[in-house]
Amino acid sequence: MMGAARSRLASMEAEFLRSLASGGPFAAGSDRRGMQATAQLLWAKRVRTMARAWPELAAVLGTGLVERAAEVLAGTPLSSGDHAVQDGFIVASQLEAAGPIPDGLRLKLLATKLHHRWKQGQLAHRTGPAVGCTYLRQSRRFVCALRLPGFQPLSVSARLPDVSPMAR
Amino acid sequence: MMVSLGLGIGWRPELALAIERREALGFIEVTAENVQLDDIPPALTRMVTRGVPVIVHGLSLSLGGAERPDPRRLDHLARVAERLCARLVSEHLAFVRADDMEAGHLLPVPRTREALEVIVDNVAWARRLLPFPLALENIATLVEWPGAEMDEASFLAELLGRTDTGLLFDVSNMYANARNAGWDPVSALARLPLDRLAYVHIAGGAMRDDLYHDTHAHPVGAGPLAFLEELCSRIEPPGVMLERDDAFPRGDELGAELEAIRQAIARGAARRMGSPTT
Numbered sequence: 001m002m003g004a005a006r007s008r009l010a011s012m013e014a015e016f017l018r019s020l021a022s023g024g025p026f027a028a029g030s031d032r033r034g035m036q037a038t039a040q041l042l043w044a045k046r047v048r049t050m051a052r053a054w055p056e057l058a059a060v061l062g063t064g065l066v067e068r069a070a071e072v073l074a075g076t077p078l079s080s081g082d083h084a085v086q087d088g089f090i091v092a093s094q095l096e097a098a099g100p101i102p103d104g105l106r107l108k109l110l111a112t113k114l115h116h117r118w119k120q121g122q123l124a125h126r127t128g129p130a131v132g133c134t135y136l137r138q139s140r141r142f143v144c145a146l147r148l149p150g151f152q153p154l155s156v157s158a159r160l161p162d163v164s165p166m167a168r
Numbered sequence: 169m170m171v172s173l174g175l176g177i178g179w180r181p182e183l184a185l186a187i188e189r190r191e192a193l194g195f196i197e198v199t200a201e202n203v204q205l206d207d208i209p210p211a212l213t214r215m216v217t218r219g220v221p222v223i224v225h226g227l228s229l230s231l232g233g234a235e236r237p238d239p240r241r242l243d244h245l246a247r248v249a250e251r252l253c254a255r256l257v258s259e260h261l262a263f264v265r266a267d268d269m270e271a272g273h274l275l276p277v278p279r280t281r282e283a284l285e286v287i288v289d290n291v292a293w294a295r296r297l298l299p300f301p302l303a304l305e306n307i308a309t310l311v312e313w314p315g316a317e318m319d320e321a322s323f324l325a326e327l328l329g330r331t332d333t334g335l336l337f338d339v340s341n342m343y344a345n346a347r348n349a350g351w352d353p354v355s356a357l358a359r360l361p362l363d364r365l366a367y368v369h370i371a372g373g374a375m376r377d378d379l380y381h382d383t384h385a386h387p388v389g390a391g392p393l394a395f396l397e398e399l400c401s402r403i404e405p406p407g408v409m410l411e412r413d414d415a416f417p418r419g420d421e422l423g424a425e426l427e428a429i430r431q432a433i434a435r436g437a438a439r440r441m442g443s444p445t446t
Contacts, residue, residue, distance in 0.1 A: 002289060005282045010234030012278060014267035016313075021269060034311030034348075037379055041310065042273050049272070078270040 021077065043070075046078065046087065054088030056105040060095065068095075079122040085112060086123040103136040107143065110134045114147040173221060173367060173407025175430055177422075183412065184211035186419035190426075195221040195367075197258075197409055200248045201228055208251065216252050223256045223367065224249040224300075231290050231304070232263040232277035242297045249300050256366060258303040258336045259294070261287070261324060278313040279323045291331040303334035303366035308341035308382035310348060320345065321359035334366030339399060340392040340411075344373060344382040347391070354398050362399075367407035370396055370429060385414035387425055393432040400436020408433055 019026050019035065020042055026035040047069050051058045061068050072091050079086040089112050095101050096109060114130045116123045126147075133144040136157075145155035174194025177187055187196065188211055196215055203212075216222060226245050229237040249257050262274035277283055295302055306324055318326070320342070328335055337360065346353035370393075372386035380391075388410065399405065410425055417425070 002285065005286050006234045009278070009283050009286050010266065013234055013263055013275075014269070017266045017269050017271055017275065020271070020275075029314045031312045031314065034309075037310040037377065038273075038275075041381070042271065046272055077268075078272045080265065080268070080270050083270060083272055 022075075046073075046083070049084040050087040050091070053082075053084035054092065054108065056102070056108045057088055057092055057095075060102060060105055081122055081124055085116065088112075089116070089123055100137055103138045106134050106136055110143065110145060111153070114145055114153055172404075173223075175426060175433070176221075176223075176367075176407055176409035177426070178225075178409060178411045178413070179212060179215070180413065180416070181209060181211075182416040183422065184209065186422050187211075188214065189419060190423070193220055195223060195407055195409065197223045197225050197411075198248070198252060198254075200224050200226050200245045200257075203248045203252075205244075205247055205251060212252070222249075222252040222254045223258060224252060224254040226257065226259040227274070228264055229259045229294060230262070230264045231259055231294060232261055232275075232283075232287050233265060233290070234263075234286065236290055236293045239297060242294055246298055246300065254300060256303060256334070257298055257300040258305055258334075258366070260305045260307050261327065262307045274307045274309075276307060276309040276311065276313060279316040279318045279320070281317055284318075284323065284326060287327060288330045291327065291333060295331065295333070301334060301366075303336040304328060304331075305336035305338050305369065306341050308338070308344040310379055310381075312349065319351075319356070319359070321356040325359060325361045328361050328364050333364070335361055335364045336366055336369065337362075337399070337405075338369035338371075339395045340369065340371045340373060340382050340388070343392045343395045344380045347380045353395055357399060357402060362403045365403060365405055367409065368396070368399065368405045369409060369411050371411040371413075372425075383414070384411050387417070387421075388428060393428060396429065397432045397436040397439070400433050401439035402436075404437065404440070405433070 015027060020039045023039045026032050047066055050069065051065060058065050069091055072094050073087055076090065092105055092109050096106070110132050113132050115126060117126050127149060129149065130147045131145065133142060135142055140160045141157045143155055143157040145153050147153040176193060176195035176197060179187060179196040179198050187193065198212065224245060229241055231237060245257055260274050261277065263277055264271050264274060277287060304327065306320060342353050342356065346356065370388055371382060371384045372388045373380055373382045374386045396408065408429060410429060
């Protein structure tokens with residue numbers, strides 16, 4: 001009895017949430033205006049929480065953040081973990097792959113990789129030690145960082161020497 | 169259900185300083201999902217040390233979901249409550265995930281007898297694993313499920329009665345739902361189990377595209393304040409608290425908002441006792 005009721009509720013709620021996440025189509029007989037408004041609310045909240053967790057992204061993309069997030073995150077379900085961190089990580093990684101990004105964003109990516117790793121299709125907290133390095137193009141520095149569980153991450157950086165052709 | 173808490177506020181890191189500076193604060197409510205047990209903000213610890221009563225509030229149990237709440241989430245809620253010396257834990261009558269998808273938002277449940285049976289079982293399960301009293305909150309929603317067999321107040325009343333839980337009554341949420349769907353929130357008060365009232369939420373909102381949004385980012389408006397006054401004309405709430413989650417105001421603006429809430433409570437109390445407002 002309870003099993004059947006749970007199964008029906010599961011199916012109803014999954015369909016409800018799926019149609020909200022995709023912005024429609026909405027089931028016949030549903031409150032279409034309410035569903036539309038809720039779908040917009042969910043999306044706006046998703047972008048807002050991502051922007052709050054990743055101010056470096058908003059600094060790079062400005063008002064283009066919403067459009068970029070829509071391009072990159074469309075069809076990506078919300079993570080069951082820290083979805084704001086994951087969404088920002090996906091958008092920032094895509095930006096990094098497309099071209100140079102500011103040092104601040106690159107450092108944020110490094111810090112996120114020190115604390116998280118991909119596990120079963122989503123960003124999960126690391127429980128073990130992690131090490132990572134990145135090159136900061138603007139300040140011409142290599143940064144390497146080590147994180148041990150229970151301790152603040154340690155980092156060292158070195159500026160690249162200026163290299164210019166030798167005068168003959 | 170509870171001793172008197174007075175006037176409180178939802179603790180947020182952005183408001184920590186303004187909250188700490190308030191001497192006459194009845195209580196604070198802390199969101200469990202925002203607390204890491206190995207990294208509790210010192211400002212929050214100071215409030216606990218000062219003896220300010222704490223209520224721990226959950227967002228992610230999904231008590232209205234098709235599955236029983238995750239014991240790990242319940243354990244986190246209980247451990248946060250224990251660390252903050254909380255008196256009470258509260259959660260929402262809502263679902264937040266289904267079929268491995270997260271909503272990132274509180275969503276309404278279908279108000280059917282069959283769904284009620286599942287939710288009663290979920291809440292009973294949560295109560296068995298939580299060593300704290302539990303209060304359930306009504307949510308704001310822009311959408312209604314088709315085929316509702318009960319109205320919001322009746323559904324909530326039956327759930328609370330069958331699970332022996334308290335009522336966290338969000339006056340702004342009910343005001344928003346009533347305004348958007350065109351029903352009278354004041355008449356719904358008669359169907360709510362006000363004898364189970366644990367405490368009250370109030371927050372600001374704004375109109376957008378002909379719908380009232382309970383934003384928690386605007387000052388509390390006249391509508392929710394009037395509805396709070398109506399509530400207080402019927403019963404003395406054990407506690408009332410302001411929720412603010414965005415566009416955080418300065419300390420003096422926050423103080424003015426709390427004062428407006430206090431005045432609404434006082435007007436309601438004066439009506440209840442048949443005396444003019446002071």
